[in-house]
Amino acid sequence: MPTLTTREKLIQAGHEVFYREGFLSVGLDRLLNEVGCSKQTFYNHFESKDDLIVAVIDEHHRWWSSEIRDRIERVAGSDPRGQILAMFDVMYDIIHDPDYRGCIYINAAVEFPQPHHPAHQSARKAKADGVALLQDLAERAGATDALVVAQEIDMIIEGALITQQVAPDCDVCTIARRVAETVLDKYVPTRV
Numbered sequence: 001m002p003t004l005t006t007r008e009k010l011i012q013a014g015h016e017v018f019y020r021e022g023f024l025s026v027g028l029d030r031l032l033n034e035v036g037c038s039k040q041t042f043y044n045h046f047e048s049k050d051d052l053i054v055a056v057i058d059e060h061h062r063w064w065s066s067e068i069r070d071r072i073e074r075v076a077g078s079d080p081r082g083q084i085l086a087m088f089d090v091m092y093d094i095i096h097d098p099d100y101r102g103c104i105y106i107n108a109a110v111e112f113p114q115p116h117h118p119a120h121q122s123a124r125k126a127k128a129d130g131v132a133l134l135q136d137l138a139e140r141a142g143a144t145d146a147l148v149v150a151q152e153i154d155m156i157i158e159g160a161l162i163t164q165q166v167a168p169d170c171d172v173c174t175i176a177r178r179v180a181e182t183v184l185d186k187y188v189p190t191r192v
Helices: 006-021 028-035 039-045 049-076 080-095 104-111 118-141 146-166 172-187
Strands: none
Touching: 006 028, 006 039, 006 049, 028 039, 028 049, 049 080, 049 104, 049 118, 080 118, 080 146, 080 172, 104 118, 104 146, 118 146, 146 172
């Protein structure tokens, strides 16, 4: 395994502690102690804690963009309609992981509700890329309106993620998948 740079260590440690405890509740000094670097070293890599938070969100997004594609393909193969529905199988695995602390993008948007804040913008971009993935899959599945399919499926996913945080005993993935199938039945022609 390659040795991490100080910047990479800060992003990795930031990801672990911010995801576990929240972006705003963790002070910079604590994070620097965990990594073992000085403030001067930190400021050689980042302008501020907010700059690190954006780097954490962006790095998570780079990783997740690849990871979600790999996971849905493992579940559904190359079938785009199946890959859309596989999102709910992947979601099930994620939300039932003991380390799950909610969607990092939703967490960031909640902690930084101002739309102009860089962390909020970074989370919003990641979410928009998720819609773009769904739109691509819907187009490949032959949807009559791929953007509408993507937006509706995304809304189902977001609702399921929020519901899971509020009511973890609810079977959100089964319910969400059932609703998603209805959307797909409406917009994606059945192949004979």
